[in-house]
Each structure stands twice: as structure tokens, then as C-alpha cells.
Amino acid sequence: MRLPDRNAIWLYAALAVLGIAMIIPFTMGSIYILNIIILMLVFIIFASSWNLLAISGQGSLGHAAFFGIGAYASTIIATGTGISPYITLFFGAGVAAIVGVLIGLTCVRLKEWFLAMVTFGFAIIVQTLVVSVLAPITGGWDGIASPRLVSPAVPGYLLIEYYSILLITALSILFIHAILKSHIGLAFAAIRENEIEARASGVNPVKYRLTGFAISAYLAGVAGALEIHYIGYVTPEIFGIDISFWPIIYSIFGGLGTLAGPVIGTIALTIVWDGLKAFGLTYERFIIIGVVLILVVIFLPRGLISLPEEIRKWRGSRKTTSEPEKGSD
Amino acid sequence: MVDVDILLQVTFWGLYAGCIYILLATGLNLIFGVMKVVNFAHGEFLMLGAYVTASIFLLSGINPYAIIVLSMLVLVLVGGVVERLCFRPILGTGKLNEIFLSIGLIYVIQNAAVGIWGDQWQSIQSPYAGITIPIGPLSVPLDYIIIIVVTALILIGLFLFLNRTRLGMAIRATSQNRKGAVLVGIDVERMDMVSFGIGTALAAAAGTLWVVSGQVFNPYMGSIPAIKAFAIIILGGLGSIPGAIVGGILYGLAENATAYLFGGLWKDAVSFIILIIVLVFWPTGLFGEGEE
Numbered sequence: 001m002r003l004p005d006r007n008a009i010w011l012y013a014a015l016a017v018l019g020i021a022m023i024i025p026f027t028m029g030s031i032y033i034l035n036i037i038i039l040m041l042v043f044i045i046f047a048s049s050w051n052l053l054a055i056s057g058q059g060s061l062g063h064a065a066f067f068g069i070g071a072y073a074s075t076i077i078a079t080g081t082g083i084s085p086y087i088t089l090f091f092g093a094g095v096a097a098i099v100g101v102l103i104g105l106t107c108v109r110l111k112e113w114f115l116a117m118v119t120f121g122f123a124i125i126v127q128t129l130v131v132s133v134l135a136p137i138t139g140g141w142d143g144i145a146s147p148r149l150v151s152p153a154v155p156g157y158l159l160i161e162y163y164s165i166l167l168i169t170a171l172s173i174l175f176i177h178a179i180l181k182s183h184i185g186l187a188f189a190a191i192r193e194n195e196i197e198a199r200a201s202g203v204n205p206v207k208y209r210l211t212g213f214a215i216s217a218y219l220a221g222v223a224g225a226l227e228i229h230y231i232g233y234v235t236p237e238i239f240g241i242d243i244s245f246w247p248i249i250y251s252i253f254g255g256l257g258t259l260a261g262p263v264i265g266t267i268a269l270t271i272v273w274d275g276l277k278a279f280g281l282t283y284e285r286f287i288i289i290g291v292v293l294i295l296v297v298i299f300l301p302r303g304l305i306s307l308p309e310e311i312r313k314w315r316g317s318r319k320t321t322s323e324p325e326k327g328s329d
Numbered sequence: 330m331v332d333v334d335i336l337l338q339v340t341f342w343g344l345y346a347g348c349i350y351i352l353l354a355t356g357l358n359l360i361f362g363v364m365k366v367v368n369f370a371h372g373e374f375l376m377l378g379a380y381v382t383a384s385i386f387l388l389s390g391i392n393p394y395a396i397i398v399l400s401m402l403v404l405v406l407v408g409g410v411v412e413r414l415c416f417r418p419i420l421g422t423g424k425l426n427e428i429f430l431s432i433g434l435i436y437v438i439q440n441a442a443v444g445i446w447g448d449q450w451q452s453i454q455s456p457y458a459g460i461t462i463p464i465g466p467l468s469v470p471l472d473y474i475i476i477i478v479v480t481a482l483i484l485i486g487l488f489l490f491l492n493r494t495r496l497g498m499a500i501r502a503t504s505q506n507r508k509g510a511v512l513v514g515i516d517v518e519r520m521d522m523v524s525f526g527i528g529t530a531l532a533a534a535a536g537t538l539w540v541v542s543g544q545v546f547n548p549y550m551g552s553i554p555a556i557k558a559f560a561i562i563i564l565g566g567l568g569s570i571p572g573a574i575v576g577g578i579l580y581g582l583a584e585n586a587t588a589y590l591f592g593g594l595w596k597d598a599v600s601f602i603i604l605i606i607v608l609v610f611w612p613t614g615l616f617g618e619g620e621e
């Protein structure tokens with residue numbers, strides 16, 4: 001009877017977060033904070049997409065490639081056809097998903113850290129292509145302007161953008177939740193735990209690995225397109241190493257392999273990151289984030305989300321060590 | 330069609346660039362061989378080595394080639410501390426954990442360097458800058474020749490250390506069979522620390538050779554060369570030092586040939602294109618045995 005309780009707690013927590021997100025624009029007059037929150041929402045999708053790939057038993061050190069491909073593809077389609085970015089962003093993400101499957105195909109037979117190498121290199125190859133061969137349509141290093149989600153001429157455009165990005169973020173999380181509950185999620189777990197047993201019970205690992213890659217790349221593409229249509233400009237720096245590392249850091253910090261982990265990680269670290277900025281720190285912020293990451297990997301490998309459980313366990317173990325004779329009678 | 334002089338020139342550049350990769354890849358191989366650890370922050374040690382050498386040179390004016398020893402000693406200590414504090418606690422918890430930890434290390438070390446030295450591009454001038462030696466039709470900068478000779482000397486020294494000394498043999502034993510090494514009384518945790526320190530020192534040597542040739546450097550210089558060094562050891566065989574040497578030279582040559590033919594823009598991309606093509610056909614690497 002504990003499990004439904006816990007599910008209910010999660011549901012209420014999610015609804016509360018959503019409720020707070022709904023009223024934020026009315027409680028805070030500052031555009032600066034709204035801007036931070038919009039970018040945070042985008043990175044919640046991005047981190048969750050990376051995390052989904054991890055759940056499917058794979059890893060990526062170059063997820064910026066899909067983030068950037070979604071952004072560029074959507075921008076180029078939107079400028080070329082004049083279709084609203086609200087529609088093109090899903091096509092742009094589709095391009096990212098197709099590329100994701102191609103990369104997945106080259107990677108299915110690789111061990112996890114070889115895969116990390118390939119994906120890292122892939123982001124660099126894509127960046128090189130964007131500034132060389134593709135420069136006539138991508139604008140090379142200078143980048144290109146991207147149509148805004150809502151034209152700044154529309155009154156209250158920022159609020160419309162905020163609520164639509166919030167909606168897409170919530171839908172993305174629900175989508176991942178649905179996948180994890182479906183047979184695909186079960187297959188991911190089976191492959192992750194024991195690939196040979198999974199294969200013996202009729203689960204085709206290659207098929208599910210590719211599915212994982214496609215969905216993950218798709219969501220990363222959605223995130224990239226959203227960010228760029230919000231900022232209004234895209235440059236090849238979107239393929240940078242930092243952009244690939246952030247979703248990893250967020251997911252690990254929150255709790256790798258859980259639905260809520262990347263969400264909690266992104267929110268918590270955004271507060272830390274922008275809070276430190278308010279104190280006037282610049283490069284020192286990276287040192288602090290780096291130290292936090294190292295400490296989490298060593299002492300809290302299941303992330304912030306496991307903190308209550310770890311504390312309970314720690315308290316429990318203290319109790320049993322202080323009263324060792326209790327167990328003997 | 331292709332000018333022989335230019336071909337030779339590109340080959341020489343390739344050998345020189347290869348030296349940096351060989352030192353990085355050999356160090357990584359030593360660490361991987363003993364600890365089976367994937368440290369993506371290895372390039373940050375190259376960067377620290379470069380800055381330590383440059384700082385000592387700017388303060389004292391000693392011949393920068395002589396500082397290589399000092400720089401390596403400093404980095405042995407850094408490596409030992411990093412191994413003890415960061416990698417030992419997570420040893421055996423999985424490759425992904427090691428990669429995540431390396432990402433944290435990359436941020437810490439890079440930005441600590443920004444704090445100490447600033448983040449602008451810098452360079453120092455070798456005392457032999459401008460001196461060239463005629464070899465056949467070529468005029469090769471003296472610095473390049475010294476760098477190739479120094480790399481060879483370091484590798485010979487490493488070979489002698491690993492094959493002729495008790496400590497070196499203990500490291501090799503740990504690398505070949507960790508449990509067996511414990512059984513014959515080798516302190517494997519000490520071997521971890523020593524090999525991590527030596528690997529780090531080799532990265533410092535690479536960093537020193539980078540700066541003395543007059544190349545520019547900044548705190549972010551190390552990431553890409555280190556990842557390429559990983560590509561090299563995947564191609565050349567995990568734990569195989571001869572593989573790292575051959576792979577390093579091939580990578581140096583391939584990159585410089587590409588840069589010459591298609592422009593410098595492709596220099597980084599080509600390394601990964603080679604890696605991906607190789608892994609598509611040989612998923613465990615050219616000489617991989619599928620272990621670990």
C-alpha cells in the first residue's frame with residue numbers, strides 16, 4: 001500500500017510545480033527572471049531527452065548535435081516556407097530524429113564509452129559541416145536569424161511564448177512518462193539489466209536501442225528548436241561541448257534514470273547557477289558546479305532524488321549501530 | 330602532381346603533432362591498462378603542464394626544454410591527488426560514472442586555470458625559434474627535431490622503467506592481472522596511484538612540448554586533444570603502448586594532410602570520421618579483444 005501513496009505524492013508535486021509555473025509571470029514582474037525560466041524549461045526537455053537515452057542503456061557525449069540540428073532544421077524550414085515555427089519545430093526535430101537513428105545504427109554494437117566517443121565526435125563533425133559545406137544555408141560561423149515563436153509585434157508575445165513552451169515541456173515529460181510505462185520502457189529496462197536474457201525472451205535489443213535514439217534525438221531537437229525560436233538567432237556555438245555536457249550534469253545531479261531526476265536537477269542547478277551569477281561570480285561558477293558534480297558522483301550516485309532515502313538509511317543505520325543488542329533478543 | 334617538398338613538409342608537421350598525441354595516448358593507455366579507468370579530463374593535465382612550463386619559463390628564463398622535468402614532477406603530484414580523491418572512490422562502479430566524474434574534473438581544472446592565469450590565448454618563444462636545419466630539400470625548424478628526439482627519449486625511458494625496474498614490473502603485473510598481482514603481494518592501489526601519476530606526467534610532457542614550439546595555448550586547449558588520444562587508443566588497442574605510438578603518428582599525419590588538402594577547419598573532424606569508420610567495421614577497435 002506504500003506504492004500508490006508515493007505515486008500520489010509525485011502527482012501532487014508535479015501539479016504543484018506546474019501550478020507555480022502557471023502563476024510565475026504574474027508574481028514576478030521581471031523579464032530577466034522569465035527569460036531564465038524559459039531557458040530552464042527548454043533544458044528540462046533537453047536533459048530529459050538525454051536521460052531517456054541513458055534509460056535505454058546508451059550514453060551520449062554529443063547530444064548538442066541533435067539540439068543544434070533541430071534548431072537549424074526548424075529555422076531553415078520556417079524561413080524558407082514561411083510556416084509558423086510552432087509547426088516547423090516538430091519537423092526540425094524530425095530531422096534530428098532521423099540523424100539520431102543513423103548515428104544509432106553505427107553505434108548499436110558499441111560499448112557504452114566507445115559510444116560516448118562517437119557521439120562526442122559526431123557533434124564536432126556536424127559543427128564542421130555547418131560552417132563549411134553547409135555554410136551557404138546555415139550562414140557559417142555568423143549563424144542566421146530565426147523567426148520568433150510569436151512575433152514581438154503581438155501584444156504580450158513573451159507571455160504567449162512562455163505558456164506555449166511550458167505546455168510543450170509538460171507534454172514532453174508526459175510523453176516520456178507514457179513511454180516508460182509502455183512495453184518500450186519495459187524493454188529498455190530488460191536490455192539494461194541483462195541483454196542476453198532480454199534477447200532470450202524475445203526482445204530485440206537493436207530495435208529498442210534505435211527507438212531510444214530516435215525518441216531522444218527528437219526531444220532534443222524540439223528543445224533546440226524552442227530555444228532558438230525564442231532567442232531569435234542560431235550560431236554553430238549551439239554544437240559546443242558545454243551544450244552537450246549540461247543535460248548530463250542536470251540528469252546526474254537530479255537522479256539518473258528517473259523521470260523526475262532531470263527536472264529536479266535542471267531546476268535546482270539553474271537556481272544555483274543564476275544565484276551565483278547574482279553574487280558576481282563568473283568562471284568560479286564552473287568550479288563550484290564541477291565540485292558539486294564530483295561530490296554527487298562519489299557520494300550520491302543516484303542524485304538529489306535519492307537524498308530523502310539516503311538520509312533515512314543513514315538514520316536507520318545509526319539507530320541499529322547504537323542499539324545492537326535489540327536484534328539479538 | 331603533389332610537390333614532394335610539400336609532402337615531406339606535411340609529413341614532418343604530422344610527426345611533430347603525432348608526438349603530442351603519442352605522449353597523451355601512452356599515458357592514457359598506462360592508466361587504462363592498470364586501473365581500467367576512462368579519464369576524459371586527461372587533456373586538462375596537458376593544459377596544466379603547458380602553463381606550469383610557461384610560468385616557470387617566464388619567471389626564471391631557464392631553457393624551456395629543461396623545465397619539462399619540473400613540469401612533469403609537479404603533475405605527478407597533481408595526478409596522484411586526483412587519483413586518490415576522485416577516481417579511487419568510484420573504481421569499479423562503471424565506465425559512465427568515470428566519464429561523469431571526468432566532466433566535473435574538466436570544469437574544475439579548466440576554470441581554476443582561468444582563475445590563476447586568465448583565459449586569453451598566450452604563447453612563449455623558444456630560444457631556438459627561427460633556427461632551421463636543412464634536411465635534404467627541407468628546412469626543418471630545430472624545435473621540431475628536438476621535440477621528436479625528446480619524445481623518443483621519454484618513450485625509451487618509459488620502456489626501460491616498465492621492463493627493467495621492480496616498480497615498473499609490478500605496474501605491468503597489475504595491468505595484466507589485478508587479482509594475480511594482489512596474490513603475489515603487490516599493493517595494487519599504490520600501483521594505481523603511481524601509474525596515474527606517470528600518465529599525468531606524460532601529459533605534462535606533451536603540454537610542455539606544445540608550448541615550447543611556440544603554439545598558442547589557453548585553459549581550454551586540452552579537451553579536444555585528449556578525446557583524440559582516446560580515439561587513438563581505441564584504434565591502436567586498449568592497453569597497447571606500441572599501438573598508441575603507431576596510432577599517434579598516423580593521427581598526426583592524417584590531420585596535417587587533411588588540413589593541407591581541405592583546410593584547417595577539418596582538422597578536428599577528420600580524427601572522429603576515422604574513428605567512426607573504424608568502429609563501424611571493428612566495434613571493439615582495430616586490436617580490441619572485447620574485454621572490459
